Structure formats: structure tokens, C-alpha cells
Amino acid sequence: MATTQEASVMKPHQTERTGPKRAIRVMGVSHGFGELEVLAGIDLEVAEGEVVGLVGPSGCGKSTFLELVSGLAEARSGSIEVEGAGAGEPTARLASCAYMPQRDLLFPWLSAIDNAALAPRNRGESKRASREAALPLFARFGLAEFANAMPNELSGGMRQRVAFLRTLLAGKPVLLLDEPFAALDAITRGEMQEWLAGALLAEPRTVMLVTHDVEEALYLCDRVAVLSARPTRIVAELQPKAPRSLDRAGAITDPGFTSLREEALRALREHSR
């Protein structure tokens, strides 16, 4: 009945019969800039703790989509709910989402730990308290010795790790990762993918990962949506059979994985023009 469905939307903590509770629901979202139509009706649901990848050609509006989900901008039409905060409540969505940009954007005037602890600091906690909040994560992810390093003393991979901790420390249930490893070289990227897989197993969050790298998406995500070129729609949804693992080399050479990758690439090719 419609009323009971409404009730479950209104009360996000109520577990639905069908499985884990829904964290993000995107319905018929279209958006554009002036005459340019960027998103043409996106529907997507993400369950709590699920890692969903969005793969698409350059300029297809992946980043724009993340901005809409996070509440930094409002879509022209359609509705977006994050953790029960719906359309017309962008600030409430902002309160549930942490955004990790493609470039690490570490502030050169802050040490690694102060960069990571920006969110608690922004909320008004003392420098000491926010560092204390960040330190266990640094230790846990093998960054303890770099806590007091300045960003220019860190390698690209290290900087990206600090940037990810900064996103985690925002303490939000939903992480929006915008091509987090696109700027890294191939070897570091592979290492970082394994590191992120481990981090997300240790600190489970609802994640939307935007990337143009099919392999990265299929390795890191529970589900991958393939996007078309502008005006952007979802043209395929793929679900890796194996659960997320720390063994990247093993995962990406699995026959099931390679056939999914072919399928994703085919979908991308078909819809990239």
C-alpha cells in the first residue's frame, strides 16, 4: 500500500523487508547548464553500506551528479533523497555527505593530520581534540609517521590517503568520491585501489565512486552503473559476482571479472557518442 511505502521513506531507520536499508534514492533527476542538457533522467538507489560505481565518458556529468547528490547544488527536476533527507533540503543532504575531490586539495599551510582533521575543527572542536580524533585513523591505516608531515613532503599516493582520511573524519554516513585516483600514476593507482578496498572493509560506509576507469569501478564496487555521453542516462548496471576483496591482482584476473569488464566497455563504447 502506498501509505506504508511512504512511511518507510519517512522513517529511514525502519528496516525494509527486502534487505538493508536504503541510503540514497535518486529518481528521474535531470539537470543542465543553460541550453546544455547534462543529465537526462537518472534513477539510482544505493543501500546502506553499498559501494556503487559510476563509470562514464569524460564530460558526461559525473561530477555534476555528485554535486547534486551532496546537496551542493539542486537538480532542475527529479528528486534525491539521502538518508531520508529529500528534495528541497540540500543542507540536510550536505549534513550526510562528505565529498572527496579528484585532486587532493590538501592545504599547504596545514600538516597532514590537521588537513585530515578539518571537519571536526570546522565544527568547532579544539585543535587538540580534532587531532586526537584523527590520530587513531592515521595509526590504523599506517600513516602515523606522516601525521606531522607537511603536504609537500608527501607522495601523491600519501596525499590521496590523507585526503581520504579527511573525508572519513567528516563523520558522514555517505562518501562521494570523485575520481579519487585519476591524477596518480598506474602503479600508485593500483596500490591505492587496494588500500581503499581495505579501508572501506574496515570502515564501512555508503559510497558513490565516480571514475572513468572500468576496472577500478568493478574492483572496488558492489555495483557499477555505466553512463552514456551527454545527455546522460544509465545504460547498464553491472554487479560483480565476487564480494569486494583486498586481492586486486586476483580479482581483476578472475574470468567473471574480465567478462564483466568487456560488457562494461561495450556499453561505454556504444553510448559514448
Add this chain to the structure above:
Amino acid sequence: MKKVLLPLAVVALLLAIWELLAQTGALADLLGIRESVSDVIVPAPTDVAQSLWDDRDLLVDNGWITLQEMLGGLLIAFALGVGFAIVLHLSETLRRAFYPILVASQTIPIVAIAAVLVIWLGFGIGPKLAVVALICFFPITVNMLDGLRSVDPQAVRMMRTLDGSRSVILRRLELPYSMPQFFSGAKIAVAIAPIGAVLGEFVGANGGLGYLITQANANLLTARVFASIVVLSAFALILFLLIVAAERTLTPWGRKELS
């Protein structure tokens, strides 16, 4: 060391040429000045050095007055410059309303305004502070506003998802980010501060290096004029070096884009 040696060598060379031309009377000939008065009108660097020593009490007393005017005026200029930059950055409306006026304020012939300021504020330190502040706030405002406005919008968006309020974003991202540009403006400001102070004194004063220059000029004490100029330049140079030192200490990351 090489960085210092080269300009010093150039200065020494120029001084030597000047000394030679002045001693041989060639400079006076060039200017068409009769030999009998050429020593007075065209002093050699050694004459200026002599004056620096002989007139040291005069230079110290009047120099102190001018230094106070410069520092006071710069203080006002820094406060106004930074204040304007922040306000104009935060409000699009105010920026559009007042930015043209700020630019227009720099097109006023400052000598003319200085005369009026003396009428309004008297012969004391007031009009000098006003002139210094008026010419020095502008480079600070313009540079710092550029700095504030060049902050990566991605970083601002990120700060918003990290629970940064408007004032937190200003304090923790935009202000530190614009520090290098603030220092660029500050360097220009301290370099032109002596111009403002001397100009204020030219129009009406009873002390200061600008006053001393006017008096010495009228009495054909040309060496003293040059001695005063040397002191003024030294003030500007020292302030400039202080700003450079502050910049190195406070913004060791330099003018780098966020990566």
C-alpha cells in the same frame, strides 16, 4: 650571497662614476652650471656622505617624524586594505558598488588632495597619515581581493561538505590562501609609503624629511637634500626587507596552487 653582491657592485659602480663626474666638474659642465657654484649644486657622493655624518642629529630628528608618519599611515592602510578586501570578497553587491570607487580614489592627483587635507586636518601628523594611508591601502586591497577570489571553488565546495560555515571557510581556507598575494600588496605599499609621507610634508609641515628637503633645497644645501633621500630610501628598503622576512616565515608554502 651572489644575489646581494651583483646589485651592490652596480650601485658602487654608479657611485664611482658620479663621484668622478662631480669631482672633475664634468657633471656641472653638462648641466651648464658655473664652476664657482658647482660644488654646492652638484654634490659628489662623498659630499652626501659628509652631510649624512654632519647633519646626523637633524636627519635623526626629522627622520623619526617621517618614520612615525609612514608607520602610522601604513598601519591604517593595512587595516583598511585587508578590511576592504574581505568585505568586497564576501559581498558581491558591495564589490560591484565600491570597487569602481576604490579605483577612482587612485586617480585623484594626490598633491591636490594633500593640500586640502592640510586645510582639514592641520599641520600635524594627521594629513600625512591620511596621504600615506590613501596611497598605500590600494595595492593591499587589490592584491588581497585577487587572492581571495582566486581560491579554487572545488576547495570551497569540499569545505562545505566538511561542515565549514562561511566564516570558517574564510578563516581556514580563503585567508591563508590569499596570504602570498597580501604580501605582494604589502611590499608595494611599504615601498611607496615614503612618497606619501614626504608629499604630506611638502604641502605643510614643520618637521620631517620632506620638510628638511624643502628647507635644504631653498638654502642650496643640495648635499643635505641627497642625504635626506638616502635616509628615506633606507626606510623603505628596511620595511621591504621586513615584509619579505615576514612572508618567508608566515607563508613558507609560497604561492602554490592547491594540488
